[in-house]
Amino acid sequence: MTAGARDIAANLAAVRAQLADAAVGAGRDPSVVRLVAVSKMHPADAVRAAYDAGQRDFGENYVQEFAAKADALADLADLRWHFIGHLQTNKARDVVGRASWVHGVDSERLLRELDKRAAAAGRALDVLLQVNVAGEAQKSGCAVEEVPALVTVARELTALSLRGLMTVPPLVDDAEASRPWFEALRSLRDAHGGAAALPELSMGMSHDLGVAVACGATMVRVGTAIFGAR
Numbered sequence: 001m002t003a004g005a006r007d008i009a010a011n012l013a014a015v016r017a018q019l020a021d022a023a024v025g026a027g028r029d030p031s032v033v034r035l036v037a038v039s040k041m042h043p044a045d046a047v048r049a050a051y052d053a054g055q056r057d058f059g060e061n062y063v064q065e066f067a068a069k070a071d072a073l074a075d076l077a078d079l080r081w082h083f084i085g086h087l088q089t090n091k092a093r094d095v096v097g098r099a100s101w102v103h104g105v106d107s108e109r110l111l112r113e114l115d116k117r118a119a120a121a122g123r124a125l126d127v128l129l130q131v132n133v134a135g136e137a138q139k140s141g142c143a144v145e146e147v148p149a150l151v152t153v154a155r156e157l158t159a160l161s162l163r164g165l166m167t168v169p170p171l172v173d174d175a176e177a178s179r180p181w182f183e184a185l186r187s188l189r190d191a192h193g194g195a196a197a198l199p200e201l202s203m204g205m206s207h208d209l210g211v212a213v214a215c216g217a218t219m220v221r222v223g224t225a226i227f228g229a230r
Ligand SMILES: *Cc1c(COP(=O)(O)O)cnc(C)c1O
Pocket: 038, 040, 061, 084, 085, 168, 205, 206, 207, 221, 222, 223, 224, 225
């Protein structure tokens, strides 16, 4: 059930404190870790409550739900939307007009379509390549072997900017189980120009955000710990 406004504010404060602790513990500057509040399956009012508590970056997974929510909250001009779900090419236009970031790019076709749509809309678009680091069947994301070619294509495009890599490791309760996958994403980034070329690493969710920050995450995508169960 979606948490009430007061709980959302308290949850946000707790998550921010957890992120800051993890950053300091890893010798990192807490201000470089961006919290993306994942509001999928929660109502626009919950997003508004988080916004009122100072949150500005929000993530959504499903195009229709995202479009409706973004339009309902269009009065919040400095709210930034991150589309973090699997995106079909034919839905790219609905996302480009509304999102500042697209985290789940995993094919040349989608890269080119997003670039075309961003150019047509006169919008800048920041994207992340989603990598299926564990090679799980049925999971979104490109294979590790496809990363070099996709990075090359993305660098030729002019409306979108490739800003980094994103991953969703195999879902298990033990946060430590995510560590090798987060380290794999970071190594992959380091093999493609390092932080100078690809500054962002989007990794870590409610249950493993501390480990993600220890491994170098610059964006964590947190839903349940802020908004409650879905
Ligand atoms: C739903 C979702 C999240 C948030 O997960 P929680 O466990 O609720 O924090 C993060 N990333 C992606 C890609 C998601 O689909």
